[in-house]
Amino acid sequence: xxxxxxxxxxxxxxxxxxxxxxxxxxxxxxxxxxxxxxxxxxxxxxxxxxxxxxxxxxxxxxxxxxxxxxxxxxxxxxxxxxxxxxxxxxxxxxxxxxxxxxxxxxxxxxxxxxxxxxxxxxxxxxx
Amino acid sequence: xxxxxxxxxxxxxxxxxxxxxxxxxxxxxxxxxxxxxxxxxxxxxxxxxxxxxxxxxxxxxxxxxxxxxxxxxxxxxxxxxxxxxxxxxxxxxxxxxxxxxxxxxxxxxxxxxxxxxxxxxxx
Numbered sequence: 001x002x003x004x005x006x007x008x009x010x011x012x013x014x015x016x017x018x019x020x021x022x023x024x025x026x027x028x029x030x031x032x033x034x035x036x037x038x039x040x041x042x043x044x045x046x047x048x049x050x051x052x053x054x055x056x057x058x059x060x061x062x063x064x065x066x067x068x069x070x071x072x073x074x075x076x077x078x079x080x081x082x083x084x085x086x087x088x089x090x091x092x093x094x095x096x097x098x099x100x101x102x103x104x105x106x107x108x109x110x111x112x113x114x115x116x117x118x119x120x121x122x123x124x125x126x127x
Numbered sequence: 128x129x130x131x132x133x134x135x136x137x138x139x140x141x142x143x144x145x146x147x148x149x150x151x152x153x154x155x156x157x158x159x160x161x162x163x164x165x166x167x168x169x170x171x172x173x174x175x176x177x178x179x180x181x182x183x184x185x186x187x188x189x190x191x192x193x194x195x196x197x198x199x200x201x202x203x204x205x206x207x208x209x210x211x212x213x214x215x216x217x218x219x220x221x222x223x224x225x226x227x228x229x230x231x232x233x234x235x236x237x238x239x240x241x242x243x244x245x246x247x248x249x250x
Contacts, residue, residue: 035206035209035210037206041206041237045240048244049240049243052243052245055180066175088157095154127175
């Protein structure tokens with residue numbers, strides 16, 4: 001390796017000293033919500049498998065999903081799902097080169113946060 | 128090799144040949160999910176909480192069954208491509224390869240399990 005001073009170079013400010021901003025927080029939340037959805041997805045696949053197997057097995061899986069803990073996971077996942085969906089739309093917009101200015105990006109960030117909460121409440125009310 | 132920089136070593140070797148494939152795959156699955164997710168939420172949501180016989184009868188119908196099947200396929204494909212980026216950012220070397228293989232196995236296993244279950248219910 002030619003970098004004799006590797007590790008000693010000046011580095012750009014990193015997470016520990018960089019002030020959290022709306023753009024950085026909404027960005028990391030996109031990653032966290034997207035990957036955390038694996039929990040609900042696997043639970044739902046298990047629920048389908050149980051439904052296909054027998055009424056007894058279904059009672060177990062259905063009981064887990066409808067327990068207070070299952071409710072908590074599903075409601076949080078519902079919010080994560082709407083958040084990740086809206087954040088994905090934001091990325092589709094950005095990919096066209098539009099709305100990349102800081103004020104517009106922050107406006108979209110607020111819409112994603114507000115919209116995800118609103119959609120979650122609506123879904124819980126309707127379903 | 129003592130005076131070679133990483134860039135110098137890479138110059139002239141050509142591209143990795145995969146280009147924007149991963150980026151485009153994420154775009155395609157994300158647009159598909161934009162349609163599928165609302166459909167799945169409002170077909171799966173109302174039936175959750177019903178008795179076993181009702182659930183089985185419901186997913187024996189074409190629309191709920193096809194929406195659920197498509198959502199599981201495209202959703203886990205999107206997860207697999209997305210978690211690949213997460214792993215590549217935070218895990219390196221051998222553990223990275225193991226994590227990537229593990230995530231891919233999990234995704235395909237979930238797709239197979241979900242489709243088997245829906246097919247068994249629907250048929």
